[in-house]
Amino acid sequence: xxxxxxxxxxxxxxxxxxxxxxxxxxxxxxxxxxxxxxxxxxxxxxxxxxxxxxxxxxxxxxxxxxxxxxxxxxxxxxxxxxxxxxxxxxxxxxxxxxxxxxxxxxxxxxxxxxxxxxxxxxxxxxxxxxxxxxxxxxxxxxxxxxxxxxxxxxxxxxxxxxxxxxxxxxxxxxxxxxxxxxxxxxxxxxxxxxxxxxxxxxxxxxxxxxxxxx
Amino acid sequence: xxxxxxxxxxxxxxxxxxxxxxxxxxxxxxxxxxxxxxxxxxxxxxxxxxxxxxxxxxxxxxxxxxxxxxxxxxxxxxxxxxxxxxxxxxxxxxxxxxxxxxxxxxxxxxxx
Numbered sequence: 001x002x003x004x005x006x007x008x009x010x011x012x013x014x015x016x017x018x019x020x021x022x023x024x025x026x027x028x029x030x031x032x033x034x035x036x037x038x039x040x041x042x043x044x045x046x047x048x049x050x051x052x053x054x055x056x057x058x059x060x061x062x063x064x065x066x067x068x069x070x071x072x073x074x075x076x077x078x079x080x081x082x083x084x085x086x087x088x089x090x091x092x093x094x095x096x097x098x099x100x101x102x103x104x105x106x107x108x109x110x111x112x113x114x115x116x117x118x119x120x121x122x123x124x125x126x127x128x129x130x131x132x133x134x135x136x137x138x139x140x141x142x143x144x145x146x147x148x149x150x151x152x153x154x155x156x157x158x159x160x161x162x163x164x165x166x167x168x169x170x171x172x173x174x175x176x177x178x179x180x181x182x183x184x185x186x187x188x189x190x191x192x193x194x195x196x197x198x199x200x201x202x203x204x205x206x207x208x209x210x211x212x213x214x
Numbered sequence: 215x216x217x218x219x220x221x222x223x224x225x226x227x228x229x230x231x232x233x234x235x236x237x238x239x240x241x242x243x244x245x246x247x248x249x250x251x252x253x254x255x256x257x258x259x260x261x262x263x264x265x266x267x268x269x270x271x272x273x274x275x276x277x278x279x280x281x282x283x284x285x286x287x288x289x290x291x292x293x294x295x296x297x298x299x300x301x302x303x304x305x306x307x308x309x310x311x312x313x314x315x316x317x318x319x320x321x322x323x324x325x326x
Contacts, residue, residue: 057326074326090320102306104286107320117294117311 020055028060036071054088067097069106076110224259232264240275258292271301 015033018024022038031047036056044050044058049066052058056071063078069089077083079097087105094111098120102108114120219237222228226242233249240260248254250268260275270285273293281287283301291309300317 057323059326072323072326074322090322092320092322099308100306100310100312101308102304102316104288104303104305107318108304108316109318109320111315112306112312114311114313117296117313120311 015051018056052089219253219255224257256293 015035016030017035018038018040020037023041024039025041027043027045028034028040029045033049033051034044034046035051035053036058037053038055039057039059041059042061044060044062044064046064048064049068050058050062050064052067052069052071052073054070057074058072059074061075062073065079066081067073067077067079067083068086069084069091070086071089073089073091074093076094077091077097079095081097082099082101083095083097084101085091085103085106085108087103089103089106089108091107092109094113096113096115098114100112100114219239220234221239222242222244224241228242228244229246231247231249232238232244233247235251237252237254238250239255239257240262241257242259243261243263245263248262248264248266248268250266252268253270253272254266254268255272256262256275256277258274260273260277262275262277263279264277265280265282266277267282269283271281271283271287272290273288273295274290275292276294278296281295281297281299281301283299285301286303286305287299287301288305289295289307289310289312291307293307294311296313298315298317302318304316304318306312
């Protein structure tokens with residue numbers, strides 16, 4: 001087997017890849033993404049994302065930020081952000097993560113703990129998945145800004161709160177006048193950013209690579 | 215079979231056993247047992263405290279209890295479920311809140 005590095009469609013730049021013919025037993029720590037196409041047994045501690053490819057087998061206690069599983073995992077996963085079992089994913093073990101996605105076709109046996117679900121804030125649609133997995137739904141396109149089709153004679157989108165500035169009778173309660181200074185700023189128009197713009201682990205961001213060799 | 219499924223409206227609370235062979239949509243509250251031989255939908259307003267046995271299940275609302283299905287159990291992004299689920303197919307959408315155990319058949323490769 002000369003091809004230890006099978007190029008995968010999801011193969012990222014700057015991630016460690018454990019090739020199909022590689023079998024690791026022991027402890028694996030790291031600060032970068034890890035793609036497992038081969039086999040890992042023991043313990044995996046990552047500061048970033050673990051991707052278990054379809055051919056990958058992980059039999060370990062896993063502690064990561066994100067996990068995307070298309071292969072086989074036997075063991076428990078603790079993720080600080082999210083765990084996704086894709087269509088091909090198979091897993092036996094417990095998952096501890098605030099965000100867990102199981103796609104139809106995946107198989108799973110174990111406990112799921114998302115923490116305090118009663119007080120969990122409602123779903124944040126803007127929250128990005130760690131990486132668009134092959135089977136992932138495409139992110140909804142940023143909504144088209146309502147085009148300002150100004151009717152003839154219509155006011156050019158006056159900022160509603162400012163337009164309603166409290167007009168007080170000058171003779172009445174003059175001591176309240178200073179409040180006017182606190183009225184909402186007339187639409188300091190910060191354009192809405194498309195949801196994808198924040199929170200997404202951008203490729204462009206500084207890549208911190210910590211490779212620990214022993 | 216009727217095209218329109220039977221609906222338990224949002225103003226209805228049922229305490230006891232609920233069984234049937236027809237499609238059912240629950241918008242209200244049910245406490246007790248649900249046994250259905252068809253598809254069950256629990257809408258966003260639905261609040262279920264019951265053990266559920268059904269053919270398939272789609273949850274948008276709140277469920278606490280045990281769930282057993284012959285086919286698919288799907289928890290939508292609005293669902294909030296505390297339960298043990300036993301079904302051949304279980305789907306957890308992004309945003310679904312869930313706590314409990316999931317039992318599907320998992321075929322592992324030999325030697326794992």
